[in-house]
Amino acid sequence: MDCCVIPLRHGGLSLVQTTDFFYPLVEDPYMMGKIACANVLSDLYAMGITECDNMLMLLSVSQKMNDKDRERVMPLMIRGFRDAAEEGGTSVTGGQTVINPWIIIGGVASVVCQPNDFILPDGAVPGDVLVLTKPLGTQVAVNAHQWLEQPDRWNKIKLVITKQEVKEAYQEAMFSMATLNRTAAGLMHKFQAHAATDVTGFGLLGHANNLATQQRNDVAFVIHNLPIIAKMAAVSKACGNIFNLVQGTSSETSGGLLVCLPREQAAKFCSEMKSQSLGAGGQGAWIIGIVEKGDRRARIIDKPRIIEVPPRGSQVANQDNNSASPLPGPNLS
Amino acid sequence: MDCCVIPLRHGGLSLVQTTDFFYPLVEDPYMMGKIACANVLSDLYAMGITECDNMLMLLSVSQKMNDKDRERVMPLMIRGFRDAAEEGGTSVTGGQTVINPWIIIGGVASVVCQPNDFILPDGAVPGDVLVLTKPLGTQVAVNAHQWLEQPDRWNKIKLVITKQEVKEAYQEAMFSMATLNRTAAGLMHKFQAHAATDVTGFGLLGHANNLATQQRNDVAFVIHNLPIIAKMAAVSKACGNIFNLVQGTSSETSGGLLVCLPREQAAKFCSEMKSQSLGAGGQGAWIIGIVEKGDRRARIIDKPRIIEVPPRGSQVANQDNNSASPLPGPNLS
Numbered sequence: 273m274d275c276c277v278i279p280l281r282h283g284g285l286s287l288v289q290t291t292d293f294f295y296p297l298v299e300d301p302y303m304m305g306k307i308a309c310a311n312v313l314s315d316l317y318a319m320g321i322t323e324c325d326n327m328l329m330l331l332s333v334s335q336k337m338n339d340k341d342r343e344r345v346m347p348l349m350i351r352g353f354r355d356a357a358e359e360g361g362t363s364v365t366g367g368q369t370v371i372n373p374w375i376i377i378g379g380v381a382s383v384v385c386q387p388n389d390f391i392l393p394d395g396a397v398p399g400d401v402l403v404l405t406k407p408l409g410t411q412v413a414v415n416a417h418q419w420l421e422q423p424d425r426w427n428k429i430k431l432v433i434t435k436q437e438v439k440e441a442y443q444e445a446m447f448s449m450a451t452l453n454r455t456a457a458g459l460m461h462k463f464q465a466h467a468a469t470d471v472t473g474f475g476l477l478g479h480a481n482n483l484a485t486q487q488r489n490d491v492a493f494v495i496h497n498l499p500i501i502a503k504m505a506a507v508s509k510a511c512g513n514i515f516n517l518v519q520g521t522s523s524e525t526s527g528g529l530l531v532c533l534p535r536e537q538a539a540k541f542c543s544e545m546k547s548q549s550l551g552a553g554g555q556g557a558w559i560i561g562i563v564e565k566g567d568r569r570a571r572i573i574d575k576p577r578i579i580e581v582p583p584r585g586s587q588v589a590n591q592d593n594n595s596a597s598p599l600p601g602p603n604l605s
Numbered sequence: 606m607d608c609c610v611i612p613l614r615h616g617g618l619s620l621v622q623t624t625d626f627f628y629p630l631v632e633d634p635y636m637m638g639k640i641a642c643a644n645v646l647s648d649l650y651a652m653g654i655t656e657c658d659n660m661l662m663l664l665s666v667s668q669k670m671n672d673k674d675r676e677r678v679m680p681l682m683i684r685g686f687r688d689a690a691e692e693g694g695t696s697v698t699g700g701q702t703v704i705n706p707w708i709i710i711g712g713v714a715s716v717v718c719q720p721n722d723f724i725l726p727d728g729a730v731p732g733d734v735l736v737l738t739k740p741l742g743t744q745v746a747v748n749a750h751q752w753l754e755q756p757d758r759w760n761k762i763k764l765v766i767t768k769q770e771v772k773e774a775y776q777e778a779m780f781s782m783a784t785l786n787r788t789a790a791g792l793m794h795k796f797q798a799h800a801a802t803d804v805t806g807f808g809l810l811g812h813a814n815n816l817a818t819q820q821r822n823d824v825a826f827v828i829h830n831l832p833i834i835a836k837m838a839a840v841s842k843a844c845g846n847i848f849n850l851v852q853g854t855s856s857e858t859s860g861g862l863l864v865c866l867p868r869e870q871a872a873k874f875c876s877e878m879k880s881q882s883l884g885a886g887g888q889g890a891w892i893i894g895i896v897e898k899g900d901r902r903a904r905i906i907d908k909p910r911i912i913e914v915p916p917r918g919s920q921v922a923n924q925d926n927n928s929a930s931p932l933p934g935p936n937l938s
Contacts, residue, residue, distance in 0.1 A: 275699070276659060276661075276698040276699035278658050278659045278698060280658060280717050281658075281717075282615070282616070282618055282717060282719075283615070283616065285615055285618075285717065287620075287658050287659055287715060287717055289659065289661065289699065289713075289715060290699065291661045291663065291699065291700060291701050291713060292701055293663070293701055293703065294703060295703075325611050325613060325614075325620050326609060326611045326620055326622065328609075328622065328624045328713065330624065330626070330663065365609040365611060366608070366609035366622065366623065366624065367624060368624050368625055368626055368711070370626065370627060370628075370709075371935070372705065372706070372707060372709075373705070373706040373707065374705060374706065376703075376705075378701070380622075380624060380661065380713050382620060382622060382715055384613050384614075384615060384618065384620055384717055386615075602704070
C-alpha cells in the first residue's frame with residue numbers, strides 16, 4: 273500500500289501515514305517545494321483520503337552551496353512546500369534539517385482516520401475501468417530540458433522536437449507534478465472507486481502491477497491508452513528509448529492516481545476531474561484501460577494509443593524567474 | 606517543544622510526532638541503528654509519553670560503498686533500528702530509502718494520545734530540582750575514539766587518558782546513546798515531573814535554556830553538577846576545550862532527559878531510575894541543579910562539580926565484531 277495504516281487504541285480510529293524525500297529535479301526552488309509536498313500527500317490521496325492532520329518537512333541544505341544561493345534558494349523551497357500543504361488543507365508543524373552534499377526535500381504526512389475515510393486498494397472487479405489523472409512523461413520532460421545545454425544529447429532529439437516545445441513540456445511537467453491529487457481523492461468516494469495507487473518511481477506499469485497484486489479478486493489490468501505530455505513519446509523514442517516510456521516503466525515524480533472505477537462511473541469521474549481540477553492546476557483524467565478476470569498482473573497492449581496531452585498554455589516566457597543555477601543533487605541523466 | 610502536538614478532530618485526542626535523522630557516528634552499524642531509533646523516540650519520551658503507535662524509517666544508502674559493504678552494513682543498521690523500536694513497544698511500518706553520498710539514518714515517531722498521556726514542558730516552579738538521566742560527553746568520547754588513529758590528535762590527549770580508557774569511554778557512550786529514555790518517561794508520571802526535554806545537539810546548557818524559555822512561571826535553572834563519562838572532562842580540556850563540555854554546550858547524541866521534579870520526588874526518581882534502568886542499559890540519574898525564581902534562562906555555576914561516571918564493565922574486548930570500515934558520513938572532528 274502507498275501508506276501504512278495503524279489501528280489505534282482509540283475508538284476504531286487508524287493512523288495513516290507516509291513519507292517520501294528525494295532530490296531536486298526542477299530548477300525553480302519554489303516549484304520544487306510544491307512538488308515535494310504534492311508527492312508526499314499523494315500517498316494519502318491514493319487511499320481516497322482528502323484530509324491530512326499534520327506534515328513534517330525533511331530537508332537538507334547542500335554544503336556545496338554558497339551562503340547567498342542558500343539564503344535565496346532554501347526559503348523559496350520551504351515556502352513552496354508550505355504553500356502546497358496549505359492548498360491541501362494542512363500545515364507543516366515540525367521536521368528536521370541537516371547539511372548534506374545534495375539538497376534533500378521531502379516530508380511526512382499523517383492523518384487519524386475513521387474507517388470510511390479511506391478506500392483500501394483491493395476491491396477491483398472484472399469490468400472495472402482504469403483511469404489515470406495526470407499525463408505521463410515527467411522524467412522525459414525534465415531530462416529533455418537538461419539536454420538543451422548538452423549538445424550531444426540534444427542532437428539526438430532535435431529532429432523530433434523544438435527548443436520551445438521542450439520548454440513547454442518541462443513547464444507542463446513541473447505544473448503537473450506540483451498539482452495535488454486531492455481532487456481525485458475526493459472523487460474516488462463520490463464515484464465509488466474500488467482501488468487506486470499513485471504513479472511514481474516504478475512508472476505506470478510498475479505501479480499498476482503492484483496494485484493488481486494486492487487485489488482480493490482474480491483480476492488483471494489491461495492498459496490500452498497512454499496519455500503522455502505532448503512530444504515526450506517521440507523524444508523517448510529518438511533518444512534510444514532509454515526511459516521505456518511507452519513500455520510503462522519510465523519513472524514519474526508526483527504522478528497521477530491510477531483509479532479502478534465501476535464502468536458506469538468512469539466517464540463521470542473524468543468529466544468531473546476536468547471541471548474541478550482545471551482551476552487547481554490539473555488537466556483532467558483519461559480512461560486508459562480495463563479490469564479483466566486474470567492472475568493479478570498488469571500489462572500494456574501492443575501498440576497502445578498515445579494520447580498527446582498539450583501543454584496548458586504558455587507560461588514559458590516567464591519561467592526561471594526564481595531559479596538558481598541547477599540545485600545540487602545527483603545527475604538525473 | 607521536542608514534538609509537535611496536533612489536536613485531532615476526534616474526541617480530545619492529539620497526534621504527537623517527531624522526526625530526526627543524521628549521519629553515522631559509531632562504527633558498529635547495528636548499534637548505529639539502535640542509536641538512531643533511541644534518538645527519534647527520545648523526543649516523545651521527553652514529553653512523558655511512553656507509548657508510540659508507529660515509526661517510519663528514513664534511510665539513505667551511500668553511493669560510496671561497494672556492494673559487499675552495503676549488503677553487510679545496511680541490514681545490520683536496519684535491524685538495530687527495528688530492535689530498538691521493539692524494545693520501545695512499537696514497530697516500524699513504512700519509510701523511505703534513497704541513494705546519497707553519505708549514509709543517513711533516522712525516522713519518525715507518531716502517537717495518538719489522550720491529554721493525560723503527555724506532560725507539557727512548561728510547569729517548573731522555584732524549588733524544583735533538575736535531574737539528568739544519562740551522563741554527558743558522548744561527542745567527546747566518539748571523537749577521542751577516532752583520534753586513536755590520528756597521531757597529531759592523539760598526542761594532545763595521551764597524557765590524560767590511556768587507549769584502553771578511550772575504548773571504554775567510547776563503549777560507554779555507544780551503549781548510553783542506544784539506551785531508550787522510556788524508563789525515565791514512565792517515572793516522570795509516577796513522580797509528577799513538571800517539565801522535561803532531551804539533551805541532544807545543543808548540549809545540556811542549550812537545551813536547558815530552551816526549556817527555561819518555555820516555562821509559564823518566572824524561573825531560572827541553575828546547574829551545579831555535571832555527570833560526565835569518565836575522563837571525558839580531562840580529554841576535552843587537554844585538546845584545547847574545543848567541545849566546551851564543562852561549559853555545557855558540547856553536542857550530545859541521544860542524550861538523557863533533563864527533568865524538573867518537585868524537590869521531594871527527585872531522590873526517589875533517581876533511585877528508581879537506577880534500579881529500573883540498569884537492566885535496560887541505563888546508568889541511573891543524577892541531581893544536577895535547582896530551579897530558582899528568575900528570568901527563564903539556564904546557567905552553569907562557576908566550577909561545577911564533575912561527576913565522573915565510570916564505564917559499566919568491560920565489553921571492550923568484543924567490540925567491533927560487526928563493524929565495517931568507518932561508515933560514509935561527514936567528518937566529525
